Amino acid sequence: MSSILNIRHDWSIEEIQGIYHTPLLELVYQAATVHRNFHNSLEVQVCTLLSVKTGGCPEDCSYCGQAARYHTGIKVKSLMSRDEVIQIATRAKEAGSSRFCMAAAWREVRDNRDFDTILDMVTGVNELGMEVCCTLGMLTESQAQKLQQAGLYAYNHNLDTSREKYEEIISTRTYDDRLNTINHVRKAGISVCSGGIIGLGETHEDRIRMLHTLSTLPVHPESVPVNALARVKGTPLENMPKTDAWEMIRMIATARILMPASIVRLSAGRAEMSGEEQSWCFMAGANSIFTSESEELLVTPNPGISQDRELFSLLGLKPMQRINNLEKEAVYDLNK
Numbered sequence: 001m002s003s004i005l006n007i008r009h010d011w012s013i014e015e016i017q018g019i020y021h022t023p024l025l026e027l028v029y030q031a032a033t034v035h036r037n038f039h040n041s042l043e044v045q046v047c048t049l050l051s052v053k054t055g056g057c058p059e060d061c062s063y064c065g066q067a068a069r070y071h072t073g074i075k076v077k078s079l080m081s082r083d084e085v086i087q088i089a090t091r092a093k094e095a096g097s098s099r100f101c102m103a104a105a106w107r108e109v110r111d112n113r114d115f116d117t118i119l120d121m122v123t124g125v126n127e128l129g130m131e132v133c134c135t136l137g138m139l140t141e142s143q144a145q146k147l148q149q150a151g152l153y154a155y156n157h158n159l160d161t162s163r164e165k166y167e168e169i170i171s172t173r174t175y176d177d178r179l180n181t182i183n184h185v186r187k188a189g190i191s192v193c194s195g196g197i198i199g200l201g202e203t204h205e206d207r208i209r210m211l212h213t214l215s216t217l218p219v220h221p222e223s224v225p226v227n228a229l230a231r232v233k234g235t236p237l238e239n240m241p242k243t244d245a246w247e248m249i250r251m252i253a254t255a256r257i258l259m260p261a262s263i264v265r266l267s268a269g270r271a272e273m274s275g276e277e278q279s280w281c282f283m284a285g286a287n288s289i290f291t292s293e294s295e296e297l298l299v300t301p302n303p304g305i306s307q308d309r310e311l312f313s314l315l316g317l318k319p320m321q322r323i324n325n326l327e328k329e330a331v332y333d334l335n336k
């Protein structure tokens with residue numbers, strides 16, 4: 001157990017296989033122990049995700065209802081105004097969110113008026129005292145720097161799956177493109193949010209390999225979203241079987257052990273999970289959820305704020321205040 005109470009960046013595939021395949025109750029116990037050494041287990045960060053530009057994306061991510069090439073019936077919406085976004089962020093803060101993530105369905109950021117509007121939004125949300133995060137597709141180094149200067153706290157760019165599986169899921173950009181953007185974000189001094197999706201038809205080995213890539217980065221992503229595929233009609237993955245909650249619990253517990261100081265986010269797929277199943281995810285080390293006024297996570301269903309409040313009250317959980325685990329990593333990296 002002592003070896004898993006340190007932050008490590010040198011995990012081998014074999015070690016991760018050993019953790020991932022640990023009998024479930026023992027795995028959850030170990031993850032819960034690690035969780036308590038690095039975090040207040042009674043706090044869960046509530047993060048609001050807002051789609052500021054929806055649909056019409058030129059990419060071909062097989063799971064995504066916003067890709068223009070799939071007939072999903074999702075209505076394309078152009079970029080929202082800064083004022084509208086700030087009003088929503090203000091209400092999100094009042095409702096208990098300490099982090100606000102703005103998503104745009106773009107392949108990459110372009111240096112144009114829309115990007116200037118995003119920079120204004122970032123500054124405005126930052127001024128509210130929230131952790132402000134964006135997910136806008138691929139970024140250059142100079143765009144990452146502009147976002148940092150505008151007050152961006154975090155940038156989300158998921159690896160989605162293993163390098164080996166990636167080409168079956170997305171053909172319009174490469175795994176290395178993903179890693180390059182993460183690198184640009186890190187170099188700009190912005191915290192990294194990167195995780196993946198299970199239920200894409202991947203093997204256990206793919207999940208282990210994705211976790212290996214994330215947990216052997218020179219600095220762990222400060223935020224690691226674990227998503228279950230939300231099956232969207234009209235996408236190539238619409239007929240995949242529902243992801244078993246125990247698979248999510250195993251994935252979350254393994255991520256918690258490998259990246260102990262990170263916030264592990266129980267992300268897409270919650271709408272199909274019971275309160276009991278979500279509680280197991282919290283026990284396994286998840287310490288963040290996404291919420292939105294529209295009861296949607298981008299374009300797929302998500303539990304409503306009142307349901308989450310009930311669950312928090314039942315479990316004695318409270319929303320985490322704004323955190324800064326950029327420094328935490330440095331502090332805990334002393335192999336104490």
Ligand code: SF4
Pocket residue numbers: 057058059060061064065066067104105106107137
């Ligand atoms: S996941 Fe993002 S990049 Fe991929 S199709 Fe959807 S909006 Fe575009």
